[in-house]
Amino acid sequence: MSPHQKDWIVVGSGFGGSVAALRLTEKGYDVTVVEKGRRFADTDFAASAWQVGKLLWAPFAGLHGIMAMTPFSHVTVISGVGVGGGSLVYGNTLYVPHSDDFYRHPQWSELADWRSALAPHFDTAKHMLGVTTFAGDGPSETLMHAIADDLGVADRCHPTEVGVFLGEPGVRVPDPYFSGDGPDRAGCIRCGQCMLGCRHNAKNTLEKNYLHMAEKRGARIEPGRTVVDITPIGAPDGSGGYAVTTVRSGSILRRDRRTVTTGGVVMAGGALGTNLLLRTLRDRGSLPRLSDRLGHLVRTNSEAIVAVTAADKTADFRSDIAITTSIHPTDQIHFTNNTYGLGGDAMGLTFGPLTGGRMRLMQFIVATLTRPLRWLSPTRLSGWSRRSVVFTIMQSTDTALRLRRRHRFGRINTALGDGPAPEGDLPIARTIAESALRHMGGYGSTAITESLLARPTTAHILGGAVIADGPEHGVVDRYRRAFGYRNLLITDGSTVPANAGVNPSLTITAMAEEAMSHVPDKAPAAAADAAATPAGTR
DSSP states (O other): OOSSSEEEEEEOOSHHHHHHHHHHHHTTOOEEEEOSSOOOOGGGSOSSTTOHHHHBEEGGGTEEOSEEEEEOSSOEEEEEOSTTGGGGTSOOBOOOOOOHHHHTOTTTTTTOOHHHHHHHHHHHHHHHHTOEEOOOOSHHHHHHHHHHHHHTOGGGEEEOEEOBOOSSBTOEESOSSSTTSSOOEEBOOOOOOGGGOOSSSOBOOGGGTHHHHHHHTTOEEETTEEEEEEEEOSSTTSTTOEEEEEEETTOTTOOSOEEEEEEEEEEOSHHHHHHHHHHHHHHHTSSTTSOTTTTEEEEOTTOEEEEEEOSOTTOOOOOSSSOOEEEEEETTEEEEEEOOGGGOGGGGGGEEEOOOSSOHHHHHHHHHHHSHHHHTOGGGGTTHHHHEEEEEEEEOSOOOBEEEESSTTSOEEEEOOSSOOOOSOOHHHHHHHHHHHHHHOSEEEEEHHHHHHOOOEESOOEEESOBOSSTTTOSBOTTSBBTTOSSEEEOSGGGOOSOOSSOOHHHHHHHHHHHHTTSOOOOOGGGTTTSOOOTTOO
C-alpha cells in the first residue's frame, strides 16, 4: 500500500497537465489535478469582452476569468487560466510544426529523431482534440487570400486545422468523438467568439476530452487552488515522495493552507506558471537541486501582433470561428487571421497606433495627438471587433529570453541572454498590415506594448525548463524528468526547446503524450514493493 495520500499530483490542467492526468489514471495511478483557476460551465464564459470578471484573471482584484496578461521588461505574455488551461481562451488552432528548425534544433536534436518520435503522438493528440479542417469563404478568408497574392505566395495560403465540432449549428448530439465515452456536444453556431470562451459546447476544450476521460477514470480535479510549496519527503532527491502545499487562489494571507503527500509530481502549469513556481521553490530551498539553467531559453515563438480596422462603419470582417486561415510566406514564418465575433469590442483597448523603427514612443504620441478621435474617443470601439482583423505572426527563428529575479525578494522578470532577443518590430508584420490596409481601408494598429515600447506580445510562451542531455544544458531529460529529482516530471510548454513557428498547443499535447508513454503501469499492490519505480525517476 502506498505510504502517500496520492500517487501523483499534477500541477495545472492545460494541454500538458490534462494529458498527464488521463494517461496516469489509465495506468492505474491515483491522481489529483490542482488548478489555480476556477471551473467554468459553458454558460459561465463571457458574452462580451466588457465582462472583465469573466474574461480576465487578476484574483487580487476580484477577477477570476480565463485570460491572464503578464507584463515583463521584454515581453507581455497572454496565458489561459482555469480548468482546461489555455484551451479555454486559445483560438482552436492545432498545427504540427513543419520547419526543420524545430525538430533539428541543437538543444535536443541529438537525443532523438523528434519528427519520427513525435509523429504517432501527434496523431493521438489530433484524435483526442478532434482536429478537423475549417471550410469557409467569408470576407476574412477572402482578405487572407488577397494578402497571400500580394506577397506572391498564393499557394501557401490554406484553411486552418481546428479543434471545433463543426456539426449542424446549435444541434446537440451524443458524443461524436469517442464512441459515446465523451460528453454530448453541439454544432458550432459560427459566432466567432472562441477566444472569449465558447458558450455553445462546440469548442474542443480539454474538459470535453482529456479531462472528461480522466475524471471518469478516477482522477480528481481541485480548482481554485494555488501550489505554493513542493518539498521532498525524507531523501533530498524526492525518492521518498513529496509534500505539496496549496492555498486558496487569490488569498492575500494564503488562507486555507493544505498539504498533501504524493509519490510523484507532474509540473504542468504552463510555461510561465511552471517557470515562476519552480524558480521560487529553488531559490527558497524547497527544490535546490533544480538545474541552474531553469529560466533560460524562454521562447516567445518570435511573435508579433498587428491589426487593421476598416474605416467603413458597416464593414464586417468576422469569420465563423476565431482563426480560419494561415499563410506561410517562408518555411520560418507563419501568420493567421484572428477575429472576436461581435463580443470583442473591448479588445480594441489593447491596441495602439501602428509604430515601428526608432522612437516608437514619440510616434505613439504624435499619432494619438494628430488623430485624437481615432485613439481617444470612446466611440472608436463601436464595432471594432466586427471591423477588425488581428494578425498573429509566428516564426521558428532562434530567439530567446531568460527569467531571473531582480533581487532576493523581488519579482521575477525577463533578461537578455541565450541568443538574439525577440523583436517588437517585425518587417513582415508591417508588410502584412500594409497589404491588409490596401484591401480594407482604415488604419493599422499593434498591441499596445509593441506600439509604445517595442515590447512584443505573445500568447505562445515556451521554454525555460527545456529538454537537454544534462543539467548543465537544461532542466529535464529526454523523458521530461527533472534533473536531480525522482518522480518529478514537467510536461507543459516550458520543456519545448525551440520556437515552433506555429500555434504550439498541439505540439505541447503531443510532447506530453510522448512523455507519458514512458511511464509504466502502476504495479499491482501485492508486488508494489518489488516493482520498478515509475519512469518519472532520475
